[in-house]
Amino acid sequence: MWALSTLGYSSVVTSATYHHGNLRAALIETGLAMARESGPDGVALREVARRVGVSHNAAYRHFADREALLTEISAHAMEQLTEAMRTRIEAVSTRLDPVSGARRRLSEVGRAYVEFALAEPGLFRVAFASKADGAAESPLGPPTGEGPYGLLNDVLDELVATGYLDPARRAGSEVACWSAVHGFAELCLDGPLRLLPSSQREEVLTRLLDTVDRGLGDPA
Incomplete structure (x- = not known):
């Protein structure tokens, strides 16, 4: 399971936390814990405030x-999710030749995405739950740099660079890759593939990632 360490504070909320001006952080942490348990539908601002130990008016500030x-x-x-993907990418052996290394990194990006969804279904669902308008060009973040979408695009650009x-x-390949792994994750969480034993699910995922890989490299 992925811990809440990326937030930079303890997973235990205490009264001292918000007395020192960290109420916002405590509210986010508690909301994350609720999302982990029940997904976005399980997050209610009043309940978050109650669990932290403050009035809902304090939370609304x-x-x-x-x-x-x-x-x-x-x-x-x-x-x-980004950190899970980055960890997988960085674990790919540097001894591989450029083409093999880039192909392996693309596979690991997809595998990390699905593994995170299955290990943290509540957090995976809440990651895509916000309806707020933003400046990002994609719900996954900007097409380059930080974020899952950026990591995916970086690896695809690497595949172009290696030939x-x-x-x-190249255009649209990021959407095809994203759709494949996101659809697979959804089928495993809420669709008929949720009934597959883990060993068979892993086998199907491997075939999916291989199909994506060969589809990108096949000039036909």
Whole structure:
């Protein structure tokens, strides 16, 4: 399981926490814990305030409504998904040749995405729950740099640089890859694939990632 360490504070909320001016952090932490248990539907601002031990009016001074809190929780959940993907990418052996290394990193990006969804279904669902308008070009964040979407695009650009992915076929490849792993994750969480034993699910995931890989590299 992924811990809440990315938030930079303890998972235990105490009265001292918000007495020292960290009520906002305590509200986010408690909301994350509730989201982990029940997904976005389980997050209610009044209940978060009650669990922290403050009045709902105190909570409203930091978040205008439930949606504002959910937006913040969503961002933190997305950070944890990003970290899971980055860890997988960095674990790929540097001894591989450039093409093999890039292909392996793409596979690990997809595998990390699905593994996070299955290990943390509540956080995975809340990561995509916010309806707030933002400046990001994608719900997953900007197309380059930080965030899951940026990591995916970076690896795809690496595949182009190594000659495995034709530059003419690069456009839209990130959406195809994202759709494949997100759809698979949803089928495993709420669809018919939830009934698969873990060993069979792993086998199907491997086939899926191999199909994506070969589809990107096949000039036909």
